[in-house]
Amino acid sequence: MSRVGVMVLGPAGAGKSTFCNSIITHMQNVGRRGHIVNLDPAAEPNKYEFTVDIRDLISLEDVMEEMDLGPNGALIYCFEYLLQNLDWLDEELGDYNDEYLIFDCPGQIELYTHIPVLPNIVRHLQGQLNFSLCATYLLEAPFVIDSSKFFSGTLSAMSAMILLELPHINILSKIDMVKDEYSRKRLKRFLNPDSSLLLQAADSDTNPRFHKLNQAIAELVDDFGMVQFLPLEAKNDDSVGTIISYIDDVTQWAEGQEPKEPNDEVEIEEM
Numbered sequence: 001m002s003r004v005g006v007m008v009l010g011p012a013g014a015g016k017s018t019f020c021n022s023i024i025t026h027m028q029n030v031g032r033r034g035h036i037v038n039l040d041p042a043a044e045p046n047k048y049e050f051t052v053d054i055r056d057l058i059s060l061e062d063v064m065e066e067m068d069l070g071p072n073g074a075l076i077y078c079f080e081y082l083l084q085n086l087d088w089l090d091e092e093l094g095d096y097n098d099e100y101l102i103f104d105c106p107g108q109i110e111l112y113t114h115i116p117v118l119p120n121i122v123r124h125l126q127g128q129l130n131f132s133l134c135a136t137y138l139l140e141a142p143f144v145i146d147s148s149k150f151f152s153g154t155l156s157a158m159s160a161m162i163l164l165e166l167p168h169i170n171i172l173s174k175i176d177m178v179k180d181e182y183s184r185k186r187l188k189r190f191l192n193p194d195s196s197l198l199l200q201a202a203d204s205d206t207n208p209r210f211h212k213l214n215q216a217i218a219e220l221v222d223d224f225g226m227v228q229f230l231p232l233e234a235k236n237d238d239s240v241g242t243i244i245s246y247i248d249d250v251t252q253w254a255e256g257q258e259p260k261e262p263n264d265e266v267e268i269e270e271m
C-alpha cells in the first residue's frame, strides 16, 4: 500500500494550518497517526510540532535578508531551492509509511496557479516516493456568501485542480462564522450548488455587461461537476471527521480500489 498525503491548499488566511491541526487532533482521537509537513517557509509557530519543516532547509526570512528580495520573490526562490534539493525532502519523509502526511502549503496561490512549483513537488511525491495524494482546497465561507465571490473562489479551486491533477476536495472553512439565518440559507446554496440558481443570483448582483461571463462560468462549473463543498468548522471534530472520510475515499479511489458509495448531499446544521 502506498503512503497517503493530503495537500492543504487555499488562499492566505483560509484556515489551512488550523485545519492541519484539526486533522491531527481527530487522528489522535480515533487512534490513527498523522504528521504535518510544513511547506511554508514563512510559517508561524504551530500548535503541533511539524514532523518535516521546509524551514530546516531554507527560510523566507534568511532569503529576504541575504538575497535582498521581497516576500514574493523570496518565496519563489525558496521553492526553486526545494526543487533543486528534493533529496532533502525524500530523506525527511523516508520513514513515514502507512501514516497520514498532511502537507500545509503556503497561501500564495500563484504557486499552484501560475508557476509549476507545487505540481512538480506533487509529481515527485507520486512518482518517486509512491504517495497516494489528494488535494483539499479551502475557501472561507464568510467570503463566498456572495455569488460573484463564489465564482471567483471556485475558479481558483478549479485552476489548482487542473494544475495538480489530483483527486480534489473543496472545503468551505470557518462555517461557524456565518451566524445569521439569512446568510446560512445563502450558504447552503453553495454547498451543493445548482448552477442555474447561482447564475440568477450572480446576475442580480452584477452589471448586465457581465451576464454572458456569468453564464459561461456557470456552465463551466456545471460541466466540471466538481463544485461540491464540504463545510468545516475547525473546532468541530465531526466536521473534520467527515472530511477525513472523504479523503479516505478518494485516496483509495486514487489507488485503483473501489470507492465507497458517494456520500449523501451535504447539509449544514440548522440554527
Ligand SMILES: Nc1nc2c(ncn2[C@@H]2O[C@H](COP(=O)(O)OP(=O)(O)OP(=O)(O)O)[C@@H](O)[C@H]2O)c(=O)[nH]1
Pocket (backbone or CB within 6 Å): 010, 011, 012, 013, 014, 015, 016, 017, 018, 019, 040, 106, 107, 108, 173, 174, 175, 176, 177, 232, 233, 234, 235
Ligand atoms: N471561527 C473560525 N476561525 C478559524 C477557523 N479556522 C481558522 N480560523 C482562524 O482563521 C485565522 C487564519 O487561520 P490559519 O489557519 O492561520 O490560516 P492559513 O490559511 O494557514 O493562513 P496562511 O498561513 O497565512 O496562508 C486564524 O485566526 C484562525 O484561528 C474556523 O473554523 N472557525
